[in-house]
Amino acid sequence: YPSGNLAVVVVREAERFVCVVQEDKPSNAAIRAVFQSTGRGTCYHPNGTVWIHMNIHGGQYLDQAGNRVRTWTWPNARVSPGPPVPLSPIFVSLNRHVGVRIVAQDKIAVSFLAMGQQAKFNVGTRVQGSDVGQLPPRAPLGEEQLLLLAFRIRIRQLFDKLRGCLTFPSNEQWDKLKPPAYLSSQALKITQLCKTSDVSEEVHSLVRAIINA
Numbered sequence: 574y575p576s577g578n579l580a581v582v583v584v585r586e587a588e589r590f591v592c593v594v595q596e597d598k599p600s601n602a603a604i605r606a607v608f609q610s611t612g613r614g615t616c617y618h619p620n621g622t623v624w625i626h627m628n629i630h631g632g633q634y635l636d637q638a639g640n641r642v643r644t645w646t647w648p649n650a651r652v653s654p655g656p657p658v659p660l661s662p663i664f665v666s667l668n669r670h671v672g673v674r675i676v677a678q679d680k681i682a683v684s685f686l687a688m689g690q691q692a693k694f695n696v697g698t699r700v701q702g703s704d705v706g707q708l709p710p711r712a713p714l715g716e717e718q719l720l721l722l723a724f725r726i727r728i729r730q731l732f733d734k735l736r737g738c739l740t741f742p743s744n745e746q747w748d749k750l751k752p753p754a755y756l757s758s759q760a761l762k763i764t765q766l767c768k769t770s771d772v773s774e775e776v777h778s779l780v781r782a783i784i785n786a
Contacts (some may be wrong), residue, residue: 575687586779591720592696594671605667612700629700647678716776722763723783760784
């Protein structure tokens with residue numbers, strides 16, 4: 574953001590990716606949207622309630638009170654019998670700088686606009702219902718929650734390094750400073766959660782890559 578706060582984070586590993594949009598805050602920034610290569614995606618209202626939720630079958634649009642406003646199914650989704658509900662293009666502004674446009678399952682764009690410059694991230698992916706068996710199994714603590722926890726730890730690590738640089742600007746070893754004990758403890762806990770949760774090794778590796786970047 575123009576404020577210097579982190580706006581969009583994209584992490585890729587092999588053919589998998591996760592895109593996270595944060596609100597414009599220097600610390601404890603809330604997550605405004607998450608998109609995954611598995612076909613799952615969620616946008617949140619400013620009050621934290623789900624705004625848009627998508628999976629491999631389709632999606633739904635909700636108001637701030639949690640009431641369902643509209644639903645749709647992707648053309649190739651294998652769902653219950655009956656005609657599919659087509660998607661009318663959707664555009665939502667997460668804040669004054671970040672917007673999300675949904676045109677099709679593989680045409681979902683996160684756009685960032687600030688100071689006359691624009692960046693776009695295509696976070697759409699075509700995953701069909703027949704691929705369900707290939708997706709990571711559901712767990713008490715799902716991959717989305719694990720990845721969000723990993724991102725939160727990584728962001729706090731970066732802020733801690735930044736504070737170290739500002740505190741010791743002439744110290745050439747500032748980038749070798751160890752993170753606080755509580756961050757190391759949290760990183761260890763999330764690694765253990767990955768082992769006990771029924772998620773794929775790819776997700777486990779992605780979590781490790783985020784917190785050890």
